[in-house]
Amino acid sequence: MKITLLPGDGIGPEIVTATVKVMDAAAKKFGFALEYDHQLLGGCAIDAYNDPYPEVTQKSANAADAVLLGAVGGPKWDNVDPSIRPEKGLLRIRKDLGLYCNLRPMKVSRFTAHLSPLKPERVENTDLLIVRELTGGIYFGTHNEAAMVDGVETASDVDLYTRPEVERIARKAFEAAKVRRGKVTSVDKANVLAESRMWRKIVTEMQAKEYPEIELNHLYVDNCAMQLVLNPGQFDVVLTNNIFGDILSDEASVLGGSIGLLPSASLGDGTGLYEPIHGSAPDIAGQGIANPTGTILSAAMLFRYSLDQQAAADAVEAAVEKVYEDGYRTPDLFGEGMTKVNTQEMGDLVAKALLEA
Numbered sequence: 001m002k003i004t005l006l007p008g009d010g011i012g013p014e015i016v017t018a019t020v021k022v023m024d025a026a027a028k029k030f031g032f033a034l035e036y037d038h039q040l041l042g043g044c045a046i047d048a049y050n051d052p053y054p055e056v057t058q059k060s061a062n063a064a065d066a067v068l069l070g071a072v073g074g075p076k077w078d079n080v081d082p083s084i085r086p087e088k089g090l091l092r093i094r095k096d097l098g099l100y101c102n103l104r105p106m107k108v109s110r111f112t113a114h115l116s117p118l119k120p121e122r123v124e125n126t127d128l129l130i131v132r133e134l135t136g137g138i139y140f141g142t143h144n145e146a147a148m149v150d151g152v153e154t155a156s157d158v159d160l161y162t163r164p165e166v167e168r169i170a171r172k173a174f175e176a177a178k179v180r181r182g183k184v185t186s187v188d189k190a191n192v193l194a195e196s197r198m199w200r201k202i203v204t205e206m207q208a209k210e211y212p213e214i215e216l217n218h219l220y221v222d223n224c225a226m227q228l229v230l231n232p233g234q235f236d237v238v239l240t241n242n243i244f245g246d247i248l249s250d251e252a253s254v255l256g257g258s259i260g261l262l263p264s265a266s267l268g269d270g271t272g273l274y275e276p277i278h279g280s281a282p283d284i285a286g287q288g289i290a291n292p293t294g295t296i297l298s299a300a301m302l303f304r305y306s307l308d309q310q311a312a313a314d315a316v317e318a319a320v321e322k323v324y325e326d327g328y329r330t331p332d333l334f335g336e337g338m339t340k341v342n343t344q345e346m347g348d349l350v351a352k353a354l355l356e357a
């Protein structure tokens with residue numbers, strides 16, 4: 001099976017290297033072959049091709065069974081032309097592969113709940129799935145960069161959704177709720193935004209017509225941000241647009257102790273892309289201390305959704321649990337009575353646990 005590897009920038013190459021060890025261990029144990037094609041995306045691609053999503057990467061990704069991505073961006077590219085910023089490369093590959101559905105599962109592990117910034121008893125029952133629309137909304141609307149308009153410096157971004165875009169992502173959320181706890185919380189800002197009012201109307205109609213067995217409630221995004229820290233256990237499936245999903249998932253991630261823990265799957269009708277939810281963490285890049293767990297768990301999602309290797313996916317998740325149970329931690333989650341390990345050691349430990357299980 002062909003996997004395009006896009007390590008990207010900052011900690012990206014470190015966390016992807018650690019994850020490939022786990023993928024190789026899973027392939028060996030479960031008897032399938034993985035063929036990797038390393039390509040460039042983001043800042044490293046700007047340096048090599050003056051293009052954050054060069055043609056060679058496009059070809060590889062489109063021909064692959066799945067794509068594994070580290071992260072892109074960093075201060076080195078902060079002042080490049082906005083049309084070729086590293087993040088633009090990420091948005092372009094998502095659009096190119098039609099990855100409208102971004103799944104971000106957040107289950108607080110009993111081995112890290114005590115490291116949450118919240119009281120452990122408040123977070124320990126948290127098991128939610130953020131279903132984020134990924135190829136529409138304000139990230140993909142027209143961006144008018146700052147320019148003088150009537151003598152005033154002005155900039156704008158257009159927040160646009162169409163009915164089919166809302167329907168297809170809402171359907172993913174309702175279907176996910178069916179096999180979870182049967183509840184969807186749709187998050188918007190319908191008290192202010194026209195886009196949100198249409199979103200809320202469509203989601204309400206769909207629940208009534210197609211999913212009467214699913215419990216649906218609506219929250220404004222500001223209230224949702226507050227509810228996530230007040231009572232995260234109330235959430236099952238959280239359905240939301242591109243920008244709100246981006247922001248709320250960083251907030252939700254830290255309930256379990258570190259943003260380094262959270263995986264994601266970006267799905268459409270073709271090749272899927274898998275990446276941790278965090279960025280390139282320039283503040284810790286090159287030090288070998290990044291937590292690769294979110295990337296390793298993204299590889300588990302890759303096995304599950306793109307390669308149909310369910311046993312391998314389960315085994316990767318179980319191996320991660322075992323390593324945490326045994327007390328190994330990267331510095332972001334290090335505490336009393338634990339063994340501190342670096343990025344590559346964490347990858348080695350998970351690979352070993354998987355092979356020995």
Ligand SMILES: NC(=O)C1=CN([C@@H]2O[C@H](COP(=O)(O)OP(=O)(O)OC[C@H]3O[C@@H](n4cnc5c(N)ncnc54)[C@H](O)[C@@H]3O)[C@@H](O)[C@H]2O)C=CC1
Binds near residue numbers: 015075258260276
């Ligand atoms: N999917 C992607 O490629 C994304 C890229 N970015 C880009 O990444 C760059 C940095 O953005 P930031 O806002 O700093 O967000 P970030 O997510 O890279 O980092 C935020 C904080 O979390 C920490 N952190 C992140 N991942 C970690 C890990 N695996 N282990 C331990 N600690 C970790 C960082 O050290 C930092 O203190 C920017 O250029 C941004 O545009 C940001 C988010 C997503």
Ligand SMILES: CC(C)CC(=O)C(=O)O
Binds near residue numbers: 087090
């Ligand atoms: C370039 C950003 C949209 C990436 C990001 O923050 C994310 O997808 O979580």
Ligand SMILES: [Mg+2]
Binds near residue numbers: 246250277
């Ligand atoms: Mg983000």
